[in-house]
Amino acid sequence: xTAENSHNRSATNEGISFAEAFDLINPHLYTVEERxxxxxxxxxxxxEGYISYICGAGGKRLRPALALLAAGATGKITPAHxxxxxxxxxxxxxxxxxxxxxxxxxxxxxxxxxxAKWGNSIxxxxxxxxxxxxxxxxxxxxxxxxxxxxxxxxxxxxxxxIIQTQRRFDLKLTTTDYYxxxxxxxxxxxxxxxxxxxxxxxxSPTIISGLKAYGTxxxxxxxxxxxxxxxxxxxxxTGKTLGTDLQKGKFTLxxxxxxxxxxxLGSIRDLLLKDDPAAISELASMVDRSGVLENxxxxxxxxxxxxxxxxxxxxxxxxxxxxxxxxxxxxxLLDQL
Amino acid sequence: xTAENSHNRSATNEGISFAEAFDLINPHLYTVEERxxxxxxxxxxxxEGYISYICGAGGKRLRPALALLAAGATGKITPAHxxxxxxxxxxxxxxxxxxxxxxxxxxxxxxxxxxAKWGNSIxxxxxxxxxxxxxxxxxxxxxxxxxxxxxxxxxxxxxxxIIQTQRRFDLKLTTTDYYxxxxxxxxxxxxxxxxxxxxxxxxSPTIISGLKAYGTxxxxxxxxxxxxxxxxxxxxxTGKTLGTDLQKGKFTLxxxxxxxxxxxLGSIRDLLLKDDPAAISELASMVDRSGVLENxxxxxxxxxxxxxxxxxxxxxxxxxxxxxxxxxxxxxLLDQL
Numbered sequence: 001x002t003a004e005n006s007h008n009r010s011a012t013n014e015g016i017s018f019a020e021a022f023d024l025i026n027p028h029l030y031t032v033e034e035r036x037x038x039x040x041x042x043x044x045x046x047x048e049g050y051i052s053y054i055c056g057a058g059g060k061r062l063r064p065a066l067a068l069l070a071a072g073a074t075g076k077i078t079p080a081h082x083x084x085x086x087x088x089x090x091x092x093x094x095x096x097x098x099x100x101x102x103x104x105x106x107x108x109x110x111x112x113x114x115x116a117k118w119g120n121s122i123x124x125x126x127x128x129x130x131x132x133x134x135x136x137x138x139x140x141x142x143x144x145x146x147x148x149x150x151x152x153x154x155x156x157x158x159x160x161x162i163i164q165t166q167r168r169f170d171l172k173l174t175t176t177d178y179y180x181x182x183x184x185x186x187x188x189x190x191x192x193x194x195x196x197x198x199x200x201x202x203x204s205p206t207i208i209s210g211l212k213a214y215g216t217x218x219x220x221x222x223x224x225x226x227x228x229x230x231x232x233x234x235x236x237x238t239g240k241t242l243g244t245d246l247q248k249g250k251f252t253l254x255x256x257x258x259x260x261x262x263x264x265l266g267s268i269r270d271l272l273l274k275d276d277p278a279a280i281s282e283l284a285s286m287v288d289r290s291g292v293l294e295n296x297x298x299x300x301x302x303x304x305x306x307x308x309x310x311x312x313x314x315x316x317x318x319x320x321x322x323x324x325x326x327x328x329x330x331x332x333l334l335d336q337l
Numbered sequence: 338x339t340a341e342n343s344h345n346r347s348a349t350n351e352g353i354s355f356a357e358a359f360d361l362i363n364p365h366l367y368t369v370e371e372r373x374x375x376x377x378x379x380x381x382x383x384x385e386g387y388i389s390y391i392c393g394a395g396g397k398r399l400r401p402a403l404a405l406l407a408a409g410a411t412g413k414i415t416p417a418h419x420x421x422x423x424x425x426x427x428x429x430x431x432x433x434x435x436x437x438x439x440x441x442x443x444x445x446x447x448x449x450x451x452x453a454k455w456g457n458s459i460x461x462x463x464x465x466x467x468x469x470x471x472x473x474x475x476x477x478x479x480x481x482x483x484x485x486x487x488x489x490x491x492x493x494x495x496x497x498x499i500i501q502t503q504r505r506f507d508l509k510l511t512t513t514d515y516y517x518x519x520x521x522x523x524x525x526x527x528x529x530x531x532x533x534x535x536x537x538x539x540x541s542p543t544i545i546s547g548l549k550a551y552g553t554x555x556x557x558x559x560x561x562x563x564x565x566x567x568x569x570x571x572x573x574x575t576g577k578t579l580g581t582d583l584q585k586g587k588f589t590l591x592x593x594x595x596x597x598x599x600x601x602l603g604s605i606r607d608l609l610l611k612d613d614p615a616a617i618s619e620l621a622s623m624v625d626r627s628g629v630l631e632n633x634x635x636x637x638x639x640x641x642x643x644x645x646x647x648x649x650x651x652x653x654x655x656x657x658x659x660x661x662x663x664x665x666x667x668x669x670l671l672d673q674l
Contacts, residue, residue: 044496044521046503098465102458121439121502124461128435129495131465135472136488144476147484151473158466159381165458166383184381 018329021322025068032064032085057109063088063193070197072319080200090134091154097127153192160184168249175256187219210310217307224300227252243280257292297334355666358659362405369401372423394446400425400530407534409656417537427471434464490529497521505586512593524556547647554644561637564589580617594629634671
């Protein structure tokens with residue numbers, strides 16, 4: 001695509017692609033990436049190597065992208081926005097280190113996870129030290145409302161994971177419980193990224209709360225997508241081990257809808273509590289035959305539409321176009337499943 | 338003791354006892370205790386019960402006591418000092434939750450530990466959420482230097498524990514390494530309590546840095562005492578399981594001095610790497626016979642003297658007397674070992 005085309009396509013909010021949205025913020029994302037990798041140097045030399053490994057593993061950097069797009073959609077992208085992006089990603093990385101311990105995950109982005117590499121003890125502490133470091137960086141904002149909101153989002157992520165862990169293998173889990181859990185564990189950081197991106201730009205309260213709601217709905221939709229993937233995706237395509245939610249007793253939307261459908265309840269419950277590979281593949285094919293995947297996708301698409309509606313008050317510019325491109329891309333990914 | 342006596346004995350810095358020091362700040366410590374117990378309500382109802390259990394378990398509240406005494410020694414005890422005391426203790430509690438996972442400890446203050454009660458997964462997340470909550474509370478200070486210093490101390494505690502965990506069963510660990518580890522894992526919060534207590538009182542830079550150094554030395558001395566206790570204390574008297582450091586491969590001062598003494602090196606090393614109950618009791622009796630306990634106590638007393646020297650610039654008042662009473666009491670505990 002030529003630069004002119006790109007410009008034309010960026011002229012309306014809905015006119016830019018996912019890749020173009022990332023291109024738009026690429027120089028800032030590059031800085032974020034460098035800053036994330038440079039954090040290791042802030043640690044004691046004995047700890048530096050671990051942090052360097054963990055922070056260097058890469059990732060989709062969705063939270064930084066949202067913070068930067070929200071920034072550009074509401075003003076100029078400033079160094080404070082880059083700080084925000086770095087801090088939110090560090091918190092996300094810290095939670096992943098602890099998630100991998102809890103899930104006993106061996107791989108993270110095709111590399112051995114911290115727990116696989118150095119054991120659970122060191123990994124608990126590495127998550128802690130990264131977390132403390134991220135919250136220390138957040139005290140540099142001139143307005144303490146920002147660091148308070150970040151710490152709040154971090155606490156929400158942990159609370160959501162506590163509830164999720166507490167309710168593993170709980171056959172009484174409802175879809176309402178599920179939405180609440182994913183709103184906390186996933187959407188809280190998405191929401192903080194969008195809200196604070198606009199807050200730092202000194203956007204109006206309407207715009208800030210609109211972006212916060214956008215982030216929440218988008219985060220929920222994204223987690224539903226990820227949960228569908230775990231039960232119906234292909235390992236070759238995703239490059240990660242699937243079926244782990246069921247194995248760990250995390251009942252996600254497709255399973256909850258399957259239970260709601262009321263058919264074969266007894267055998268579904270038996271299979272859910274069995275958590276062996278045969279039971280998991282039997283459940284996956286029941287999900288496949290039952291139509292609950294389509295229902296799950298429909299619900300995710302509804303959340304996406306709701307996310308996009310919250311962008312209504314935002315003035316059109318290329319970054320606002322990027323904020324549209326992300327849910328559009330997620331819709332596209334759902335279509336491909 | 339009558340009130341008059343108490344007053345007279347408090348007239349000089351060195352004249353009050355450990356119990357009197359705690360009496361002096363008792364109303365504030367009571368508020369701290371109530372505030373710590375009340376924190377559970379700030380969490381999601383599904384998480385509240387866990388936090389309430391963890392925060393209700395009690396403890397010596399040494400860090401709050403130091404913050405309050407440093408406050409009183411340099412000015413008036415204000416609500417900000419109480420906030421500081423609450424936050425530092427919450428961080429300490431969060432680190433204990435994770436320590437118990439790492440050490441596989443079943444008991445904490447005569448109650449089942451969080452990991453014994455709910456397993457490691459929930460406990461990792463409970464430590465995280467408490468930690469995030471404490472750092473969120475710290476964003477309420479009007480001066481962000483305070484929350485930055487708190488997050489920094491928290492990161493230092495974790496880094497110290499990482500190094501300690503990394504160097505378990507490491508026969509090349511030196512006493513220098515050991516001092517560095519305990520300065521980070523234990524003294525960092527002691528030091529922050531004293532430093533920030535004075536900082537909030539707007540004491541002079543000399544007083545603030547004196548109290549910071551006092552906290553560091555006191556923390557180091559306290560950890561040496563605790564480490565001696567683990568190898569030479571009596572379980573009936575301490576009410577806790579002893580010998581756990583050796584079992585976990587944490588080589589503390591008495592062991593490092595034993596290795597330095599150069600006698601029976603081969604068999605000491607063999608026993609250290611064995612980590613079974615018979616080896617541990619054999620090591621304990623070697624420690625007992627060798628005189629390294631006395632050397633360890635001597636070193637702890639030197640650290641105590643150094644701590645007290647740093648109080649030199651502080652004006653005499655009853656709270657400053659309390660700051661003397663704590664190391665004095667620690668000296669007394671060392672004498673009793």
